[in-house]
Amino acid sequence: MKVNFQESILNLLHTFTISRSSKDVEPCVIVELEHDGIIGYGEAAPSERYGETAETVMNFLRNINLQQFDEPFQLDAILTYVNNLAPGNTSAKAAIDISLHDWIGKKLNIPLWKLWGLNKEKTPLTSFTIGIDSLDVIEKKVREAEPYPILKIKVGVANDEEIIKTIRKVTNKVIRVDANEGWKIKELARDKILWLEEQGVEFIEQPMPASHLDDTAWLRGQVHIPIIADESVVSLHDIPKLYGAFDGINIKLMKCTGLREAMRMIHTAKAANMKVMLGCMIESSVAISAAVQLSPMVDYADLDGNILISNDPFSGVKVVNGKLVLNDLPGLGVLNKMKQ
Numbered sequence: 001m002k003v004n005f006q007e008s009i010l011n012l013l014h015t016f017t018i019s020r021s022s023k024d025v026e027p028c029v030i031v032e033l034e035h036d037g038i039i040g041y042g043e044a045a046p047s048e049r050y051g052e053t054a055e056t057v058m059n060f061l062r063n064i065n066l067q068q069f070d071e072p073f074q075l076d077a078i079l080t081y082v083n084n085l086a087p088g089n090t091s092a093k094a095a096i097d098i099s100l101h102d103w104i105g106k107k108l109n110i111p112l113w114k115l116w117g118l119n120k121e122k123t124p125l126t127s128f129t130i131g132i133d134s135l136d137v138i139e140k141k142v143r144e145a146e147p148y149p150i151l152k153i154k155v156g157v158a159n160d161e162e163i164i165k166t167i168r169k170v171t172n173k174v175i176r177v178d179a180n181e182g183w184k185i186k187e188l189a190r191d192k193i194l195w196l197e198e199q200g201v202e203f204i205e206q207p208m209p210a211s212h213l214d215d216t217a218w219l220r221g222q223v224h225i226p227i228i229a230d231e232s233v234v235s236l237h238d239i240p241k242l243y244g245a246f247d248g249i250n251i252k253l254m255k256c257t258g259l260r261e262a263m264r265m266i267h268t269a270k271a272a273n274m275k276v277m278l279g280c281m282i283e284s285s286v287a288i289s290a291a292v293q294l295s296p297m298v299d300y301a302d303l304d305g306n307i308l309i310s311n312d313p314f315s316g317v318k319v320v321n322g323k324l325v326l327n328d329l330p331g332l333g334v335l336n337k338m339k340q
């Protein structure tokens with residue numbers, strides 16, 4: 001088993017701003033896992049919020065030696081070895097996990113959704129994300145997002161109310177709101193959410209910093225719409241402590257180390273009657289297509305990372321009128337545009 005990898009710079013169609021950062025390009029690292037004449041693709045989309053950069057991903061991947069394993073079907077042993085190499089490095093680990101799953105699907109000539117017994121018609125709608133911007137640009141972006149029935153709006157700044165009013169002037173669509181830990185005082189978060197409820201907001205994602213769990217539990221008793229954890233939930237072991245503070249979790253392959261862990265998280269959250277959302281970073285069609293394979297199992301999807309970029313090196317799952325559309329290709333269902 002050979003692991004090759006390469007950094008790829010994803011160009012954003014628009015500058016993307018959230019409550020803590022702003023960017024025009026986003027690096028990812030594409031992994032090719034080769035064995036028995038088959039290439040499985042994987043991707044790491046590192047986030048500085050979780051201590052990763054393209055450099056840390058490549059350093060981690062350089063230290064992986066899969067020669068000791070006979071074949072990718074030893075997924076559990078391989079991923080246990082990879083997980084134990086170093087703490088953190090979750091997107092680098094996800095890249096290996098995704099490439100192994102792609103390889104296995106290709107070897108068996110079966111799409112992952114079919115391997116898992118899922119119904120590909122049951123994929124959810126994905127929201128389309130509107131980042132923080134000037135009110136003029138936000139209005140323009142909302143008009144451009146016409147094909148998407150659900151919008152996810154980034155807030156957590158001083159003029160949140162203006163942003164929402166601007167959007168409501170243009171559309172009555174379902175909106176979901178993500179504060180990205182932007183509200184630091186619980187009474188402020190409460191007032192913001194009670195106001196958002198009047199604007200027809202479906203749920204609020206990560207209103208307060210991940211470290212403010214008690215404040216979020218207090219907030220849970222003060223507001224009515226679901227509160228979804230994102231920065232507060234990295235992997236499986238974070239789920240039990242969220243109970244009573246959050247109504248659901250946003251699973252991202254790049255936070256949780258990949259498809260194997262994401263599957264465990266989905267089952268664990270459901271056992272606790274929590275809603276499940278699948279989210280993403282800015283990613284190419286490799287990592288997005290991987291997440292979409294799991295999407296028939298979840299309540300909400302925010303898998304638009306590949307739609308926000310202009311130079312996707314791969315093609316894979318599609319979005320048609322907001323609905324995620326899986327194909328019948330094996331593994332992740334992705335094609336490398338450079339090898340067509």
Ligand SMILES: [Mg+2]
Nearest residue numbers: 178205206230
């Ligand atoms: Mg979020």
